[in-house]
Amino acid sequence: MVQLSSTLLYIAFVLYLIATLFFGGAIRIKKKEGLDRWATLGIVVTIIGFIAQLGYFITRWIAAGHAPVSNLFEFTTFFGMMLVGAFIVIYFIYKTSLLGLFTLPIAILVIAYASMFPREISPLIPALQSDWLHIHVTTAAAGEAILAISFAAGLIYLIRVVDQSKSSKRTFWLEFVLFFLISTLGFVIVTTSFRVAGYEATFEWIDKNGKQDEMVYHMPALVGPHEGVLKTEGRMTPLIDMPAIINARKLNTVIWSLLSGFALYGLLRLVLRKRIAAALQPLVRNVNLDLVDEIGYRSVAIGFPVFTLGALIFAMIWAQIAWTRFWGWDPKEVWALITWLFYAAFLHLRLSKGWHGERSAWLAVIGFAIIMFNLVAVNLVIAGLHSYAGS
Amino acid sequence: MEQVKCECGHVNPIGTVLCEACGKPLEEVPMLLDMRYEGSARRSQTYNQTIVDKIWNFFSSVKVGIWLIVITLVASAIGTIYPQQMYIPPTVSPAEYYEQQYGWLGKWYYALGFHDLYSSWWYMLLIALIGVSLVICSLDRVVPLYRALNNQRVTRNEQFLQRQRLFSRAQATDYETALRHVVDKLTKRGYRIREENGNILAEKGRFSRWGPYVNHIGLIIFLIGAMLRFVPGMYVDENMWIREGEIKEIPGTKGKYFLENKKFIFEVYEKEKEKEAFQPAIDRVGSGMMAKNYQTDVVLYERVGPVVAGEEPKLKRIKSFSIRVNEPLKHDHYALYQVDFKLDELKNMSFHLTDKQTNKSFGTITIDLIQPEKEYDLGNGYKVQLLSYFPDFYFDENGNPNTRSKVPNNPAFVFKMFAPDRPKGEVSFTAIRQTIEPLGDNKYKMSFAGIETRNVSALTVRRDFTLWILGVGGAIFMIGLIQGMYWNHRRVWIQRINDEVLVAAHTNKNWFGLKKELEGIFNDTPFVMPIDQADKRS
Numbered sequence: 001m002v003q004l005s006s007t008l009l010y011i012a013f014v015l016y017l018i019a020t021l022f023f024g025g026a027i028r029i030k031k032k033e034g035l036d037r038w039a040t041l042g043i044v045v046t047i048i049g050f051i052a053q054l055g056y057f058i059t060r061w062i063a064a065g066h067a068p069v070s071n072l073f074e075f076t077t078f079f080g081m082m083l084v085g086a087f088i089v090i091y092f093i094y095k096t097s098l099l100g101l102f103t104l105p106i107a108i109l110v111i112a113y114a115s116m117f118p119r120e121i122s123p124l125i126p127a128l129q130s131d132w133l134h135i136h137v138t139t140a141a142a143g144e145a146i147l148a149i150s151f152a153a154g155l156i157y158l159i160r161v162v163d164q165s166k167s168s169k170r171t172f173w174l175e176f177v178l179f180f181l182i183s184t185l186g187f188v189i190v191t192t193s194f195r196v197a198g199y200e201a202t203f204e205w206i207d208k209n210g211k212q213d214e215m216v217y218h219m220p221a222l223v224g225p226h227e228g229v230l231k232t233e234g235r236m237t238p239l240i241d242m243p244a245i246i247n248a249r250k251l252n253t254v255i256w257s258l259l260s261g262f263a264l265y266g267l268l269r270l271v272l273r274k275r276i277a278a279a280l281q282p283l284v285r286n287v288n289l290d291l292v293d294e295i296g297y298r299s300v301a302i303g304f305p306v307f308t309l310g311a312l313i314f315a316m317i318w319a320q321i322a323w324t325r326f327w328g329w330d331p332k333e334v335w336a337l338i339t340w341l342f343y344a345a346f347l348h349l350r351l352s353k354g355w356h357g358e359r360s361a362w363l364a365v366i367g368f369a370i371i372m373f374n375l376v377a378v379n380l381v382i383a384g385l386h387s388y389a390g391s
Numbered sequence: 392m393e394q395v396k397c398e399c400g401h402v403n404p405i406g407t408v409l410c411e412a413c414g415k416p417l418e419e420v421p422m423l424l425d426m427r428y429e430g431s432a433r434r435s436q437t438y439n440q441t442i443v444d445k446i447w448n449f450f451s452s453v454k455v456g457i458w459l460i461v462i463t464l465v466a467s468a469i470g471t472i473y474p475q476q477m478y479i480p481p482t483v484s485p486a487e488y489y490e491q492q493y494g495w496l497g498k499w500y501y502a503l504g505f506h507d508l509y510s511s512w513w514y515m516l517l518i519a520l521i522g523v524s525l526v527i528c529s530l531d532r533v534v535p536l537y538r539a540l541n542n543q544r545v546t547r548n549e550q551f552l553q554r555q556r557l558f559s560r561a562q563a564t565d566y567e568t569a570l571r572h573v574v575d576k577l578t579k580r581g582y583r584i585r586e587e588n589g590n591i592l593a594e595k596g597r598f599s600r601w602g603p604y605v606n607h608i609g610l611i612i613f614l615i616g617a618m619l620r621f622v623p624g625m626y627v628d629e630n631m632w633i634r635e636g637e638i639k640e641i642p643g644t645k646g647k648y649f650l651e652n653k654k655f656i657f658e659v660y661e662k663e664k665e666k667e668a669f670q671p672a673i674d675r676v677g678s679g680m681m682a683k684n685y686q687t688d689v690v691l692y693e694r695v696g697p698v699v700a701g702e703e704p705k706l707k708r709i710k711s712f713s714i715r716v717n718e719p720l721k722h723d724h725y726a727l728y729q730v731d732f733k734l735d736e737l738k739n740m741s742f743h744l745t746d747k748q749t750n751k752s753f754g755t756i757t758i759d760l761i762q763p764e765k766e767y768d769l770g771n772g773y774k775v776q777l778l779s780y781f782p783d784f785y786f787d788e789n790g791n792p793n794t795r796s797k798v799p800n801n802p803a804f805v806f807k808m809f810a811p812d813r814p815k816g817e818v819s820f821t822a823i824r825q826t827i828e829p830l831g832d833n834k835y836k837m838s839f840a841g842i843e844t845r846n847v848s849a850l851t852v853r854r855d856f857t858l859w860i861l862g863v864g865g866a867i868f869m870i871g872l873i874q875g876m877y878w879n880h881r882r883v884w885i886q887r888i889n890d891e892v893l894v895a896a897h898t899n900k901n902w903f904g905l906k907k908e909l910e911g912i913f914n915d916t917p918f919v920m921p922i923d924q925a926d927k928r929s
Contacts, residue, residue, distance in 0.1 A: 002668050059512050063668045079899045096905070120672035126685050126716035210490065245493060290926075293905045301900070305872045313865050322717045324728040324851045325628075326861070330478075331471040341464040345457050351900075352427070352453035378471070 001063040002121060009058035009077065009111075015049030016084065016108050023100035026285050032371030045102065053081045059247040064121045069137040070128055070378055078138070079375070082145030086299070090149055094295055098287055103152040109181065112188045132318035136207035138334075139310025144371050146303030147343065152363030153296035156284050160292075161358055164278035174277045179364055182268070182276075183261025187253070190260045194219050201235035201244060203228040208244035215249055223252050250380060293357050296364050297350060304343050313338040335374040342370055401542065406437030411542035414551030423924060424554045424895055430544075430802045432570075436755045451531035456524040459737040459913070463517045470508035473500050499839035522614045525607045533604045540597060545587035547884055547895075555884075555895035557905070563892045569917045570885065576885065576912045591885040600899060602875020609868030616860030626702035627725070627854040634736065634761075638692070638706075643852045644725060649692040649706055655732055655846035658684040684727050686715045687848040689723060714850065731849035741840035742821070744775060744808060747833070753810070753841055760799035772811040775837070779805040784822055788921045792820070881905055894921045 022042035057078065060068040068074040087103040123134070155177070162170045201217045205225035215225050217235075224230075224238025225248040242248040265276070272279040315336065318324040327333060346363045349355040355363070393405040400902055401412035402770075406417050409430025415423070424430065435451035449455060479488050484674045485506055504511055552558060566589070574591060579703035582593035619625050625644035633652040635745035641648040662670065662678035673681065692706035712720045720727040735762050743752040754769030758784060768774045783795040792803060803822035813834060818829040819836050881898045898905040906923065913920040 014446070020766050054521050061739045065666075086496050118672075119673060121668045122672035123669045123681065123683065125666060125682050129715075130717040132717075180875070243494075291903060298901065298903075305869065305876055308872060309869060311870065316861075316865075320858070321719065324719075324730065324856070325724075325851055326534065328477075329470070329475055338464050341460050341467070345460045348453055348457050348460070353457070 001059050005056050005059040005063060006119075008052050008059065008377070009291075009299045011054035011240045012049045012056060012081075013053060013108065013111055015045050016104050016244070017103075019043075019045040019049060020104040023097045023104065024283075026097040027101060027286075033190060036097065037253055038097075039100075042100055043088070043091055044073055046084065046091075050081070050084050050088060053077075053084070057081065060121065063167065064123075066124055066128075067134040067138065068121070069141070070124060070133065071118070071122060073114050073117040075137060075141065076117075076375065077111055078139045079145055079183060081115065082142045083110060085256050086142075086146045086149050086303075087152075090295060090299060091316050093298075094291060096287075096291065096295065098284060099149075099152060099154060099295065101283065102156055103149060106148070106152060109184050109188075113184055116188060127322050130318065130322060132314065132321065136310060136314040136318050136368075139306060141310070143303050143305075143307025143310045144339075144375075146299050146306055148368055149299035149370060150296040150364040151305070153292050153299065153366035154361035154368075156287060157289060157358065157361040158365070159277050159280050159286055159295065160284040160289060160362075162277060164275060164281060171275060171277065173362075175275055178276045179261060179265050182264050184378040186260030186264050187257035189264075190219065190256045191253075199235075200232065202231040204231055205229070217249055217252065219252060219256050221248075222250055222255050224250050224274045225249070236384060289357070293360060296360060297356075300343060300346060300364070300367075303348065307343070308340060311338060331376065331378050335370070335378050339370050339374060340366070342367055399544075399548065401544075404538075404722045406432030406434075408432075409539075409551065411539045413545045413546065415544075415548035416550060416554075420526055422554060423556055424551070426555075426899075428532055429539035431539040433531050433535055435531045443746050447531070449528060450524045450527040453528060456528055457526055459517060459521045463514075463521065466508065466514060466517065469505055469579065473497060473506070475509065476506045479506075481796070481817065483602050486565075512861050518614065522611060524611055529604050529607045533601075536600065540600065543592070545585045545592040546590045547592075547886065549888055549893065552884055552886060552893045552895040555897055555921075556902070556910070556923060556925050557896040558924055559919040559921040561892050561917075563887050563890050563918040564891065564917055566887055570793025571924075573885065573912060573916055573918060580912070581798055582881075582883070582909060587874070589887055591883070593883040593885075594730045594881070596878045596880045599875055599878035600880045602871050602873075604871070605874055606868045609864050609866070609871055612867060613861055613864030613865070616857045616864055619860065620670055625856050627852060629852040629853060630730070630849060632847055633687075634738075634847045640704075641725070641852055642725070646698055646704070647694055648692070648722070648725070649694065649704065650727070650850075651690040651692065653688040653690060654686060655848040656686040656688070657682070657732060657734060657740065657846070658686075684715065685732060686713050687729055687732075687850065688713050689727075692722065703855055708838075719853075724856070726853045728851040729848065730851045733847040733849075735844040736846045736847050737802060739771075739843040740802060741842070742837040743805075743840045744769060744773060744810075745838045746834055747836050752838075753835075755916040758804070760802055772809070773907075774809045776807040776809070776816070777804060778807050778818070779823075804837075806837050808833070808837065865913040879904065881908075883909070883912075892918055 010168075019042050026036055026038035026042060037332075057068060060074075069078050083103065084107045087100065087107070091097075091099065094232060116255060158170075158174050161175050164171060195218065196279050199218055201222065203215045203217065203221070203225050205213060205215055205228040207226070209212050214231075215228070220236040221228075221230075221238040222239045222240075226242060228238065228241055228246035228248070230237055237250075242251060268276055268279075315333070319328065319333075320326040346367060349363065350360055395403045395405055395417055397403060397410035397411040397413060397415055398418065399409055399410060399415065403411050407422060407430065409416055409424065411429075412430065414424075414430075416430075420430075433451070434449045439448060473489065473493055475813045476485050479485060486501060489501040489506060491497075493500065493864055500506060508514055518810050570589070570591065574586075574593070577591075577593040578584060580595075583594045585592045585594070590618070618774050629638060629642040631642055631650075633639050633650060635654055638649055640646055640652040641650050656859050659679045660669065660673055660683045662673050665673060672756050688711070690830070693709050694704045695707045697704050698704070714720045714727055714729045716729050719729075739757050739759055741755055741757045743755050744797050745752045753771070753773045756767040756769070756775055758764070758767075758777070759771065763777055763780050766774060769892045779792075781794040782797055782799040782801075783794055783801040784792055784801050785795055786792040792805075801823060803820070806821060808819060809814040809816045817833040817835055818828070819833055819835075820829060821839060827835065849851065879898050879901050881896070883896045884894070886893045896905060896909060909920055
């Protein structure tokens, strides 16, 4: 069952890749009368991939006896699946294959990123032994995924409208967003490479309470732990030691991801000889801007209530049962509130202040950044009650 | 109150932009009408004289509301940089802790009060201002909007129609038949039709216009519920430590309820006992390293009869229950939660009274470490007096034995041992792995014979009368949100003016959906599908 589950996830991953190519094909081909074959193929493959991932989810649920949303790998994978699910729904409303070309790669990145974390099926600690685990986590992930569709739409909008003929703040920030996506890819590549190579370096170090401890790196240490002494022979010695309050291994991973991101980005720029967004612009040339703007708004309008229900209301009910209080200003809770406040501001700006089009698109990008921050940074960097999810 | 009369005869309140009845613009307005609040007369846009007007106008601005949201958002984010005071170890002083752990940034974090940000006066003020903004923004809009939608007439001013975003004009041929056909289709799609002199107003989903106001009411109720936490007596939040075998009054229940701890159970995931699928995960963290269950088996009692000081309470058993994480014991609005535990606290300690030379024992005493006896008689003239007892022993700054707490973490005793040949007794200070004989060489000693331990469980006692208000607020908020977000208010006007058919349509959002719907309605009729005039402009 466990093996079957992993295989299904792998199949889904590959199918999403193939579907992306089909959606790419749909853009290249000039629209003829009648059916667009490439787009149809794309959505069919996407749906099969989604079913395969659903199969992964169900078989893993059966194997574990609880819904597979209990650690960072499982949650993030589920978020990826919901992203694809939300895309399929939106596709059938608006029939835009371009959205697939942008949403699927994001979902692929999300799932690849997820699989960099421990993938074993873990039994549940007492705090997680509740039906609310399924209810709260799945609804929250679904809400975030629907909101994330607005990011894909926003990205399309920005790539289309930002003037690439001259360098400006807008071109810079757009490249910045794309650089971050590329860095995620860099993280996946670097982690996988060193994992395949079986890299391991053990350090002895002194933690902030002055106690000696051991830390194992799975990547060459660019930055070492506080007063770290390399114990494994033939491994790279760090360039610099970090103070004790900084988690040197995580920082090291971040540095590697950014470096590989820079390398990939630089390489792309060299090959393309222009900004990445400028290179992507021809793909979106024929897009109906009003429609893309509407898709972005629609996904926020649909996602916001789902997010409120899952990430705030269900969360409060469960917190009251498991942690004795419905709200405790835990970082994860606060960032859910921040996400909620942000999208509330988004909606008010749009409905009352008329922030449509490009402004709305930038907001969608910021919203996605907040969601990602809550998913990644709050689990891995800011310690709190939810950090067991990172394991 | 001043009023404005439109040429159609309808009397509008002053400040009205579009006549409530026929929609004719009463002021200079742009080519495409701003339909956001139906052009109704909002108090904030009309009066700006008194101080009340000015305050009203300030808070009725959505811009102000958005700023309040954004400031709250940024402040909330700052509060997550370092852990809040409630999450740092309770034994350390926050002033030192933040500096020690996070350096000079931590020092400033503490100095600026960010360590307790969410209960700071200014954070509360922000939330309160958002509340005020919610009320005033809503009132400023909902009343005139209701008036306008209630007073709207079927027949509209031509200007109103042609300045709608979706509009078409064509020659009227066979108007009546075509109109029947279109009305049929509109009805099938859920539009309610009003007819007046052969003109049509088709409308659906008007209730979605009230969505924002409903959800704001929900939010206000929620905020009121949150504020009630400051009212004394609205909620109880107590902690209790209870040992196995102990019966204790439940704090916060004013002596009404008692709890007995039958047993505390702590379980971990062990490799052999868990299913195949979990093996790799257990291997990674180590067998027995991961908690599986925290459970206190308890019996709940209620006191019967009046409270008499100094007298043992009479108890009536109510129920047995196993309190686990996620499964609190609930009774009479109280809830008892499993929150903490301590394994193997010392319960009894036993000693032999022995002769130091021969090692012969003259009997064994067992001391209850919570309620020790004063004297233990061993018969045959042997007895032991307990002169002093230090449950959590240490030497204080004067070098005297003392106790840190009443918890028997490190018990120490001052014994006086009596024997037939030592009628005056010998004094011995006995602690774990250490014996002091303050008055010289003793003949007898208390030799350690064994311990018994038991587990202690920590429970949180809660009763919260604000929960249902929060629940009602949350539910109303969700209903309003769904009402406003998942439905749209759509209107279609069809009107014949001088042998021409004018078709106009409006929706409060999702124009794409409206256009698709209209295509389906107008495709095989002589009427012309309305054209998006916003497209033409750009």
